[in-house]
Amino acid sequence: MIEASALTEPWQVRFRSGANEGIADTVKEGVGGTAGMRPHELLEAALASCMTISARMGLAGTGADDAGVSVRVELDRGETTTTFRYELVLAPALEPHRALIEERIARSPVRSTLGKQLRFEARA
DSSP: OOEEEEOSSTTOEEEEETTEEEEEOOEETTEEOOSSBOHHHHHHHHHHHHHHHHHHHHHTTTTOOGGGEEEEEEEEEOSSOEEEEEEEEEOGGGGGGHHHHHHHHHTOHHHHHHTSOOOOOOOO
16 A cells, blocks of 8 residues: 655655655645656556566576666556556567567556546445
8 A cells, every 4th residue: 555645845745665765756836846747647657667677587598698678657647547667678589589578568467457447436
């Protein structure tokens, strides 16, 4: 579970899960700042991080150096559809493993979660 709490600066929040924490921020109508990622960037970060971890796990049994893997994610908030566009970036030495890595990131847990119908419920 994540808890987010308002900070004194306009629109800044501290979010935490256990001992891990970060700051989210945004600018709206000239108010706010850039002390942390915007909330939609956190969604992009969650997907990119999970896909990269999944890629590294897929490479674990190959003996290949997994440090040359990265994933870029961009969120497009359309009028009726939200689209996550991603790009797998590999070091040249990892290109022979591209098919394996693409298959693993297609099944990454966060991608699977975001691909399902979402529902929001307030806790009583």
